[in-house]
Amino acid sequence: MSDERKVQEVLARYVRTTDRRDGKSHGALYTEDATVHVFIKTGHKSGHDAYEAVGEPIIGASGVEYAMDNFMAPHPEGGSSHHVTSDHLIEVDGDQAHMNAQFVVFEVRAASRPAAGWPEDAFGIQGTVRPIESGYYDTDLRRVDGEWKIVRHRVLHDMPYVFPGA
Amino acid sequence: MSDERKVQEVLARYVRTTDRRDGKSHGALYTEDATVHVFIKTGHKSGHDAYEAVGEPIIGASGVEYAMDNFMAPHPEGGSSHHVTSDHLIEVDGDQAHMNAQFVVFEVRAASRPAAGWPEDAFGIQGTVRPIESGYYDTDLRRVDGEWKIVRHRVLHDMPYVFPGA
């Protein structure tokens, strides 16, 4: 498998483990000295998007695992999500790599089957799929013992993010 | 072209033939002994998603062709769709391959041009694009006479599917 594809598959595991809220498997994608920064777009400056950091960076595989297990909202009953990535730009240089990708997050909410069964006129999929977030992932990776790991990950949100009490 | 890309392009043809409701071209992507199973998610069990099979499996290229031509709702006038796949994980081992991908289905409904022409204030695209289904495809393929064919395909829906009379 080409290194570019291996790098891209790290992101494919990133989205699955995020959507499952599986902190342990998600953390395992990072090195212990990795940094994760979250940004929100604040506008344009001389033709480029301007961003502002939100909160403190998260540090390392164990920090990422802890953050996902403790700070990420669990899905409600019937809920799930898909972080969809696309249009990757990947550069590999020896044991270093850089990847930039677009992301759109879809929130999925399955309808609950009524106790009396689905109504007579129910047909097809029961529930909703809704895009709720978007932006870019900008990621540096390093090959460690033959495996590509994230060493620096930046989540560049298109829209502001409000934390309770902030 | 790498085998991983060849395998991924089978799915690229899968979505186009599905969106066109072209049963013959769609069926040609499968071997004659292929199986297709449709599942819906029923919840989580010990950290993994739990699924339940819906209906009987479809068997073989000709079974898939028949099912698409006879059981899949045609698009209404002005209607179309896009099955979008992303974040593929592909493993090739000799003449066998396994692929897992996310999917989101978009329903497209073009507005009809009024007999008197578009209204004065109409501008831009006329119609709607709406995500309606999502889940994962989990697919085994085999190389047959140099071509990758689907031998086992599982559609893992995030949300329940109701069939009339069910």
Added chain:
Amino acid sequence: MSDERKVQEVLARYVRTTDRRDGKSHGALYTEDATVHVFIKTGHKSGHDAYEAVGEPIIGASGVEYAMDNFMAPHPEGGSSHHVTSDHLIEVDGDQAHMNAQFVVFEVRAASRPAAGWPEDAFGIQGTVRPIESGYYDTDLRRVDGEWKIVRHRVLHDMPYVFPGA
């Protein structure tokens, strides 16, 4: 990097430069004799989608740059977009290549932070992501001095497009 991936990355740059409305960087993806045609779907004919050309073709890198800088609506304050491409079919033959891809355009609208700050009950992302356009890109490329450039690009919209005064 494989030629197929290089070709696909041309499209990855195409979507970023379009979303940023960066005519100069977008134009640089085309040869000076390139043609760009926009089509809208008008229905089906013997199992295939039928399309109709909209307007005149755009010619060459400089024509594309001019069109993007002068005829494409700028994003409003807090607005951005993502042209998401998927399910690419790519054929490379020496210094020629052909690519077909699905696209869905998402319109992003960030909410403005109220002068008095976000409301007490605000939580999470503030704004909307909405799919507004879809279709296929069908693109021919040529390798020029080692770089893949677009020589013919066709935008195949699923839905009609109305221009003011048309």
